[in-house]
Amino acid sequence: MSDVLQNDRMIQMSNEKKVSVAAGLTFLVIVVLHFVVSKFADITYLVSAEEAKVLLDSGNANFFQKPLARIVADHPGMGFVNYIMLSQGMLLIPVLIFLLVVCLKKWVKLSDILHLKNMHWASWLLIPLIFILTEPLFMAVNALSQVLFRNHIGSVLTGTVTNLPFPAAVLLIALTPAIVEELTCRGMILGSLSHDHDPLPGILISGLTFGLMHMNINQFLYASLLGFLMATIVYSCGSIFASSLLHFVFNAFSVILLFLISKGLPRLMEILGNSGSGMDQESMQQALDQATSNPDTSSLVLAGMVFLIPGILGFGLALCLIYLLAKLNHRDQLIKDLFRKRTPEAQAALRASRKADRKEKGRYITLFLGIAWACAFVICILTEFGI
Numbered sequence: 001m002s003d004v005l006q007n008d009r010m011i012q013m014s015n016e017k018k019v020s021v022a023a024g025l026t027f028l029v030i031v032v033l034h035f036v037v038s039k040f041a042d043i044t045y046l047v048s049a050e051e052a053k054v055l056l057d058s059g060n061a062n063f064f065q066k067p068l069a070r071i072v073a074d075h076p077g078m079g080f081v082n083y084i085m086l087s088q089g090m091l092l093i094p095v096l097i098f099l100l101v102v103c104l105k106k107w108v109k110l111s112d113i114l115h116l117k118n119m120h121w122a123s124w125l126l127i128p129l130i131f132i133l134t135e136p137l138f139m140a141v142n143a144l145s146q147v148l149f150r151n152h153i154g155s156v157l158t159g160t161v162t163n164l165p166f167p168a169a170v171l172l173i174a175l176t177p178a179i180v181e182e183l184t185c186r187g188m189i190l191g192s193l194s195h196d197h198d199p200l201p202g203i204l205i206s207g208l209t210f211g212l213m214h215m216n217i218n219q220f221l222y223a224s225l226l227g228f229l230m231a232t233i234v235y236s237c238g239s240i241f242a243s244s245l246l247h248f249v250f251n252a253f254s255v256i257l258l259f260l261i262s263k264g265l266p267r268l269m270e271i272l273g274n275s276g277s278g279m280d281q282e283s284m285q286q287a288l289d290q291a292t293s294n295p296d297t298s299s300l301v302l303a304g305m306v307f308l309i310p311g312i313l314g315f316g317l318a319l320c321l322i323y324l325l326a327k328l329n330h331r332d333q334l335i336k337d338l339f340r341k342r343t344p345e346a347q348a349a350l351r352a353s354r355k356a357d358r359k360e361k362g363r364y365i366t367l368f369l370g371i372a373w374a375c376a377f378v379i380c381i382l383t384e385f386g387i
Contacts, residue, residue: 020366023192024366026097028375030095031375032375037090052068052070083156084173091180099114114187115186115238116240117239118239119239119241123325124245126321127233127249133317135253136308136310137314140308142221143300143303144300145217149217152218152383160172161262169259170255173252174254181210181213182230186231186234186244190203190205202235204228206227207225209227211225212224215376230247232338235338236325237325237329322335
């Protein structure tokens with residue numbers, strides 16, 4: 001009987017190792033796809049009808065750019081749809097192939113990888129509160145990082161919200177990433193590293209992967225921090241629905257904020273015009289573009305300092321809510337173990353457990369995942385310098 005159990009254990013360890021290797025390989029494919037498509041399609045800049053017409057008239061559009069440019073030139077606003085759907089599609093297709101292979105090979109249950117479990121009904125109310133408490137910290141990190149690094153996504157977000165109906169903007173910017181990116185990072189990556197007895201490696205690795213997945217330094221900094229938070233919430237609730245909800249709320253807040261600004265701008269210009277202000281409509285629009293895409297350094301530093309202190313305090317309160325989430329979902333002991341200070345004996349036991357895991361299942365960071373990280377970091381550097 002013991003030999004049978006030992007054999008089953010070895011098969012399980014072998015299958016879990018295969019899942020980890022496949023997850024790393026899939027993320028490497030995603031990084032390579034991003035690099036190839038961005039170089040051939042130049043989709044980051046092909047987001048407006050004017051730019052599309054200029055590209056077509058120049059005759060420099062390649063075979064990949066021509067069909068996209070024609071669509072954008074004929075249908076203003078579709079450039080933003082192309083950009084978001086193409087970037088999300090480069091994530092979704094490889095991940096679906098990964099899940100299909102895992103399912104066909106029967107390495108592990110898909111429900112275990114994807115954390116497809118119900119959570120306590122009160123979790124749906126607490127998670128938006130966690131967003132409210134942590135959003136100032138992410139705003140501070142985003143603002144301060146822009147002092148040194150360029151904001152590559154601001155114009156895309158602003159353009160999507162101002163050129164598309166509000167429901168379409170919510171669908172593209174909030175709902176789609178909340179599904180696709182969560183399947184990638186809190187599903188595939190975190191699921192391949194999921195160990196309830198030792199969640200820290202999975203939290204750190206999936207968080208860094210989430211940051212690098214955005215392929216620019218500005219987003220990498222705050223997205224990694226957000227990735228750590230969302231992975232912790234998944235462990236607290238035992239469900240990917242928790243991180244998907246938080247992801248949706250974060251992105252939806254940006255859409256709502258930009259929508260209110262874009263809709264309030266004409267009214268503000270009308271008021272300023274009637275009051276005799278020298279600022280015309282074109283100047284006001286330029287001011288909005290400057291504020292959302294490339295604000296000046298002093299404004300960024302001021303915003304960062306204003307949001308930093310309440311952000312830190314709010315993050316501390318959010319940790320209390322995360323513990324409450326874990327308690328509601330009967331996973332509070334896991335969170336206690338994650339944050340409590342261990343005795344020297346407990347630390348030694350944890351190191352021994354991690355060593356045993358690496359021996360049986362391989363390293364937490366597989367060769368493919370390490371290569372993918374390195375490539376993604378290089379792309380971040382190249383993107384920052386416009387290469």
